[in-house]
Amino acid sequence: MPSTDTPLVRLRDVHLAFGATPVLKGIDLTVGKGQAVSIIGPSGSGKSTILRCLTGLLKPQRGELTVAGTAVHQLHGEAAHRPLRQRVGFVFQQYNLFPHLSVLDNLTVAPRKVLGLPAREAREQALALLAKVRMQHKAAAFPGELSGGQQQRVAIARALAMRPELILFDEVTSALDPEMVGEVLNVIGELTEEGMTCVLVTHEMRFAEGISDQVYFTEHGVIVEHGSAEQLFNHPGEARTQAFLQHALGQPGRRRIPDTYVLRNLSPYHLSV
């Protein structure tokens, strides 16, 4: 996968605490342009927190965050974050589509009002993106009429409609019924193949292994280990990484069971964060 010299995302020694509770204790993370990076780990390890820092939804107390050339840690106030958020897409666990707008309107409202696209161009773009996520037949439907998987695909299309340089996926399949997970993962897989820079927080280990250029394993607010997908999943260096992967993927040599099935029957690595 291509990677230029200046990384699109760089976190250096990022610390964040909620009140007195430290959540991120010195995170270093790099994402090159065109790369797909997965962040895996048990719940409470700080994965989603890292993602939220990248668009300024949360503010770290210490450290440097550079996203698409912008020093995020130096931004103050909502208005300052807007240019950054135009270039970084975010897909939420709970889809968060606008219930009062049709699917098509959900995709066109931000490009028209924020990017200033003319209505016809926004509409054409929206229909093309809906075709890409295979939801074009539901353009006139409302979010309340769609299944979870359908809503999440629309949410991905909505993020793409802003023509971002980078998309962040925050456990986007965790709230879905198992039979709908595949259709969403397919869309994300295609995006990474087309060269979109993606950062995913996910519990879908098999999927993460399949698409990632880099994988980061976090636990208790620190990055325990990171490396290429092949390295981390097959030859993990740290004992903690091994332990997590064994629980998440089953013992080597055992019959391979679909990830979502395995994860639902195990603790302490629950699906919810």
Added chain:
Amino acid sequence: MANDTLAALVEWAPALLVGLGQNVLISLTAIAAGSAAGLFIGALNFSPLRPLARLWVQVFRNAPWLVLIYFTTYVFPFEVHLFGRYLAFPDWLKVTLGLALPASANVAEILRGAVGSIPATQWEAARSMAFSRAQVFTQVILPQCFTRMLPPWMNLYAIITMGTALASLVGVHDVIDTAQIASNTVNRIPFTVLIYFSLLALFFAWCFPISRLTQRLERRYAFH
């Protein structure tokens, strides 16, 4: 001059309070009568006489209260022949009846809403214990309705109290009428300004604590 104005207000204060007492009397009587009638009409909703109850509620919830007060004031005679004696039918009592009509319609709706909010499982449990229909009501449903009805009922009382202000328009000597008399008697502009805003303060002092209490009760007994 400010001193004079305040002194005049202090002078009229007892009369104002007596007038406010008239309003409070009307409101208490109206809510009492309206609640009694409203509970009866609300109960009719669950009997074969349901259309009658619906009609009563529709008519008296869609009528302006001022129109109803004019109605009761003009329709009832000014004295009643009872037990061989002539009893005066005071104006404030007519206003009370005029307010009791929409009050009863509202109480009937509050009762209907409260009964409707009780889960069907309660009915099933009661009937499977071989209670008669009347017993189901009195032993199981109505006791649970009480707390659910309390906040909207108190809200209704506050609204009725504010409605008693309309009594001044049909000649009842209430606090507003007293204020008008005072304003004409003293006949000074600063005093007029002061006394009308005192009316606001008096009603506020009576109604605001009630609405606060209602909010607290709502938080405790809310069922949605």
Added chain:
Amino acid sequence: MNEALHALVQAVAGWGLDYRFLFDAYSRASLVDGALTTLALCLCAALGSLAVGLGLACALVSPRPVLAMPARAFVDVTRNTPTLVQLYCAFLVLNMLLTQAVGTGNPFTPFAWVVIVISLHKGAFHAEALRAGLQAVPATTLEAAGSLAFSAPQRFIYVQLPLALRFALPALVNNLIDLVKMTAIASAIAVNDVTYASIMIWTQSDNVIEMMVLLLAFYGALGLLVNAIGRWLEARLRMPGYGQ
């Protein structure tokens, strides 16, 4: 036309109802004029109250105390004092002071004062309903809007307000039905609305019950109309996945 009227009046006279005032052109015109005035009051006050309600609701949910606290105080005072007293304070006090200050240049007619007072009074009720609606919009939905780089005003106009309006619509419609009934207090300051016109007629013709029937029918019909409009709006602004 006259014959039809005669026939109608004769018919109801059989039930003991006296509608002979309808033969008098002046009384008829006065009643029709009253009905039109009431309609005008309802329309102006409805629009005014919705505007006031929106402004107050924004102030109520504002994080700035300089906006939120006076709004809160205004809503509490307005909702806990009688509309009639508020009307007197406006017409007998403020209007009088205004006339003293500018003489004949006072632009406010009694009609205007009724519209102002009812708009402010019902606006406070609308504000409470809209405030609840604004606070019912899930934070996650607003977060999603933020992630699409909407500015704060854009988030409000395109996401928060449309959703709040849909949540608050039933309460707003109920308030407007109350507003229709509230316009009757215009008769207290001698505005020739339908109630005042009826009072004039029944004090002359002594047919209180007959006028009551007409009045109740008129206000009832208006209430039904507002209710129907409300239901049409609810259908148009429907949002699958929420409620009914």
